[in-house]
Amino acid sequence: MKLLEDRIRRDGVVLGADVLKVDNFLNHQVDPDLMQAMGAEFYRQFQDAKITKILTVESSGIAPALATAMEFHVPMVFARKHKSLTLKDDMFTADVYSFTKQTSNTISIAHKFLNADDRVLIIDDFLANGQAVKGLTEIIAAAGATLVGAGIVIEKTFQKGRQMLDEQGVRVVSLARISAFEDGQVVFADEQDA
Ligand code: G4P
Ligand code: NA
Ligand code: NA
Numbered sequence: 001m002k003l004l005e006d007r008i009r010r011d012g013v014v015l016g017a018d019v020l021k022v023d024n025f026l027n028h029q030v031d032p033d034l035m036q037a038m039g040a041e042f043y044r045q046f047q048d049a050k051i052t053k054i055l056t057v058e059s060s061g062i063a064p065a066l067a068t069a070m071e072f073h074v075p076m077v078f079a080r081k082h083k084s085l086t087l088k089d090d091m092f093t094a095d096v097y098s099f100t101k102q103t104s105n106t107i108s109i110a111h112k113f114l115n116a117d118d119r120v121l122i123i124d125d126f127l128a129n130g131q132a133v134k135g136l137t138e139i140i141a142a143a144g145a146t147l148v149g150a151g152i153v154i155e156k157t158f159q160k161g162r163q164m165l166d167e168q169g170v171r172v173v174s175l176a177r178i179s180a181f182e183d184g185q186v187v188f189a190d191e192q193d194a
Contacts, residue, residue, distance in 0.1 A: 001175040003037055004153070005188055014181045018128075018156065019100070026125055026153065030063045038175055039067030042123065042151040045173045046072075049148045051121045053077060053114065055140070057096075057107055057132045064153050065123040072121075077114065079107040079136060092142045094135035100128065107135050109143075116144035127152040127174060130161025137170070149173065157189050 011024040025031040042064075054076040056065035062078050069076035081096075082105065091108040098105070114120075122136050133150055140147045149171035155162055157179045165172050177189035 001038070001041055003034065004176045007031075007034060008154070008176055008178075008186055012186060014184045014186065017181065018159065020154065020156075020178065020181070020186065022154070026063065027060050032067075035063050035067035036070075038064055038153060039069075039071045041175060042068045042121070042173065043071035046121055046149060046151065049121070050119050051148055053118045053120050053145075054123055055079070055109070055114075055120050055136050056123050057081065057136065060125040061123060061132075064125060064151075068121070068123050068151060075113070077109055079109050079139065081105045081107055092139040094138040094142075096131050096135040098131060107132075107139070109139055111143070114139070114143040114145055118143070118145040119148050120145050121148050122150040123152075124150070125153045127155040127161040127165075127172070128159045130159075130164045133161065133165060133170075137168070151175075154178065 007025055013021040015021050025034055051072050052074055054065050054069040056062060057079045058081055065076045090111050093106050093108045096105050096107050120140050122133055124132055137147055152174040155174035155177045157177050178186055179189040180187040
């Protein structure tokens with residue numbers, strides 16, 4: 001998505017070898033027009049898939065997930081994060097390990113907001129190692145719901161997440177695919193292929 005790639009080039013800041021800071025438009029300050037355009041693109045890609053629910057994880061997934069839900073006119077549910085494992089019998093839970101932060105979180109969604117009739121589209125801001133999406137797929141399976149696919153704002157193709165989801169047969173649509181950071185600059189996958 002050119003609008004997003006242009007915005008990443010303009011406002012993204014590369015930190016170290018593998019992190020892109022995008023707090024100007026996605027992770028702290030949020031650009032509503034960009035969110036709307038991204039929601040429309042996810043809608044375009046998944047409009048025939050009979051989506052009934054958009055799932056994400058708090059907090060940074062919420063903005064693009066809501067924009068997408070507004071296009072589909074279906075509810076958006078964000079999994080909540082807990083530091084410790086507080087098991088509750090009215091919640092679906094999954095453990096999510098963050099390689100970036102080297103911490104483990106439990107994410108949870110209430111039974112009443114996800115059921116076997118749901119056809120789910122996962123939306124998230126980043127696909128890196130794929131642990132957040134993996135946790136959501138476990139919750140979707142536990143609910144007996146159907147995973148239709150995952151819409152990702154920024155995928156880093158050099159980390160493990162995409163391959164894992166491909167191997168699981170999950171349909172992934174990423175609006176920007178970053179293949180490398182070179183000298184503090186972003187290299188997009190389509191540039192590399194070209
Ligand atoms: P994963 O979600 O793909 O497994 O990746 P990982 O464990 O590496 O990432 C942990 C957190 O860091 C996630 O946010 C993820 O969205 C975020 N993240 C991964 N790579 C980048 C990056 O290059 N730039 C930025 N800005 N974030 C990245 P989270 O812990 O779920 O936190 P939240 O911000 O949604 O609250
Ligand atoms: Na995230
Ligand atoms: Na994040």
